[in-house]
Amino acid sequence: MQNIITTLKKLFYLWRRSQVPVKQPIKISRIDNLIIFLICILISIISSYKLLLISPLYIEDIFSWFLTFTEILISSGVLILVSKKENPTISSRQIFLIITLLLAVQVTKLALASTISPLAMIIPPALIISQGMGSVTALAWVSIASFIWPDPEIVINNNIFFILLVFASVVSLLGGRIRSRAQLLQLSIFVPIGSFFSQWILIGKDKISITYEQDFVLANGDIFSDSLLLAIAMLFTILFIPIFESIFGLLTKARLLELADKENPLIRRLSLEAPGTFEHTLLICGLAEEATRMIGGDIDLIKTGALYHDVGKLHAPNWFIENQDGSKNPHDELDDPIKSAKVLQAHVDEGLKFARKNRLPKLIANFIPEHQGTLKMGYFFQKAKEKNLDINEYYFRYRGPIPQSKETAILMLADGCEAALRAMNINASDKEALETISNIIYSRKKDGQLDDSNLSKGEIFLIKRAFLNVWKRIRHRRIQYPTSKNNTFS
Numbered sequence: 123m124q125n126i127i128t129t130l131k132k133l134f135y136l137w138r139r140s141q142v143p144v145k146q147p148i149k150i151s152r153i154d155n156l157i158i159f160l161i162c163i164l165i166s167i168i169s170s171y172k173l174l175l176i177s178p179l180y181i182e183d184i185f186s187w188f189l190t191f192t193e194i195l196i197s198s199g200v201l202i203l204v205s206k207k208e209n210p211t212i213s214s215r216q217i218f219l220i221i222t223l224l225l226a227v228q229v230t231k232l233a234l235a236s237t238i239s240p241l242a243m244i245i246p247p248a249l250i251i252s253q254g255m256g257s258v259t260a261l262a263w264v265s266i267a268s269f270i271w272p273d274p275e276i277v278i279n280n281n282i283f284f285i286l287l288v289f290a291s292v293v294s295l296l297g298g299r300i301r302s303r304a305q306l307l308q309l310s311i312f313v314p315i316g317s318f319f320s321q322w323i324l325i326g327k328d329k330i331s332i333t334y335e336q337d338f339v340l341a342n343g344d345i346f347s348d349s350l351l352l353a354i355a356m357l358f359t360i361l362f363i364p365i366f367e368s369i370f371g372l373l374t375k376a377r378l379l380e381l382a383d384k385e386n387p388l389i390r391r392l393s394l395e396a397p398g399t400f401e402h403t404l405l406i407c408g409l410a411e412e413a414t415r416m417i418g419g420d421i422d423l424i425k426t427g428a429l430y431h432d433v434g435k436l437h438a439p440n441w442f443i444e445n446q447d448g449s450k451n452p453h454d455e456l457d458d459p460i461k462s463a464k465v466l467q468a469h470v471d472e473g474l475k476f477a478r479k480n481r482l483p484k485l486i487a488n489f490i491p492e493h494q495g496t497l498k499m500g501y502f503f504q505k506a507k508e509k510n511l512d513i514n515e516y517y518f519r520y521r522g523p524i525p526q527s528k529e530t531a532i533l534m535l536a537d538g539c540e541a542a543l544r545a546m547n548i549n550a551s552d553k554e555a556l557e558t559i560s561n562i563i564y565s566r567k568k569d570g571q572l573d574d575s576n577l578s579k580g581e582i583f584l585i586k587r588a589f590l591n592v593w594k595r596i597r598h599r600r601i602q603y604p605t606s607k608n609n610t611f612s
């Protein structure tokens with residue numbers, strides 16, 4: 123009994139946690155909302171108007187049409203809600219993509235339902251949606267696209283409907299997890315092969331038609347050409363995914379991994395022109411990755427975001443301490459704390475310019491201003507106060523915004539802890555390291571920097587443990603191994 127109560131409590135806790143938005147939702151303008159609504163109306167009209175094309179038309183027919191129309195309109199609304207739930211930062215462009223694909227499929231069904239297999243119509247768009255918006259949105263899209271057929275005369279064979287649902291679901295589930303273009307290519311080969319054999323077993327053997335209409339009786343050859351068409355459609359979709367990425371601002375796993383490649387020209391530039399910043403970036407990647415893994419966040423996103431968070435320092439690398447060799451500091455020569463603060467703020471502004479120039483996705487560009495939030499540039503503020511006691515703190519705070527997601531908040535904390543952990547004595551105990559980490563995190567929290575991030579107390583605790591684990595690894599690497607004359611192997 124006790125176990126059941128504990129499990130129920132856990133489930134209730136998990137449900138309550140799932141209701142808290144993980145990221146601040148993006149506001150969609152009224153015009154965009156209106157356009158989205160109009161497209162949904164259009165989908166509903168296209169999907170139901172044929173119900174009105176019967177004569178004589180009775181009042182029951184109009185009622186039945188109205189029910190179908192409302193059902194499709196509500197389904198489209200639910201689809202948008204599901205996509206917003208799965209992607210709280212979804213933009214209007216991405217919602218346009220989801221519903222425009224639904225509209226395109228409904229139009230294709232009207233025009234080509236008798237010639238093209240439903241698999242070739244529904245699976246390729248499902249792949250795009252699962253890649254860009256995640257598996258749950260893709261599954262919701264697939265269920266609507268599979269169940270609503272605009273032409274009441276075309277009734278899909280149960281077997282083909284079953285195959286369609288299975289393969290579209292597989293593509294939706296795998297598409298959301300696939301991390302490379304090579305895996306996508308494998309999917310586009312194995313799914314058509316799988317669908318061919320399923321159709322051959324369930325339909326081909328008994329020579330059952332794809333639809334109940336006589337015109338569409340299929341032989342095995344047709345199943346083959348259908349599967350070939352599906353393969354071609356999927357291959358074309360994979361070819362076009364990069365274009366969809368740039369037009370609709372989609373951030374697929376494959377794109378994230380491509381951006382995380384250290385051979386990327388911008389990252390190469392960072393390693394050559396600002397080696398100190400590059401080292402700092404790599405260490406932060408380690409800290410942030412470990413912490414994100416602990417709280418179950420998006421590891422690929424934070425790894426890539428961390429890599430680009432300080433690219434803005436490329437505009438003047440030697441103005442940042444990690445790139446100075448200790449001989450001279452340009453800030454000392456400048457001797458103007460307000461101007462120095464402007465140079466620091468410029469690493470955020472210039473970073474955003476680099477992001478625009480290099481067409482970095484918005485979710486990655488967000489790491490640039492949010493990792494600094496509205497933090498105070500304490501050192502220069504102190505210096506300015508020594509000169510003028512009345513100086514306004516405003517000039518010495520980054521312009522924000524404060525972290526809007528758990529990932530950008532983790533990056534801010536990692537950024538704060540990195541230098542302190544690196545500077546720590548090799549003989550420092552775990553307790554001392556944890557104390558340093560806790561103090562830095564507490565100061566960020568007290569300053570209100572974590573207010574919009576939705577990090578819970580439990581998650582902050584896990585982040586501290588994760589940073590400590592990374593520190594232990596760093597310390598282990600720094601301990602020199604004993605060497606002797608005989609010990610020449612490694």
Ligand SMILES: [Fe+2]
Pocket residue numbers: 431432469493494
């Ligand atoms: Fe920074």
Ligand SMILES: [Fe+2]
Pocket residue numbers: 402431432537
């Ligand atoms: Fe940084």
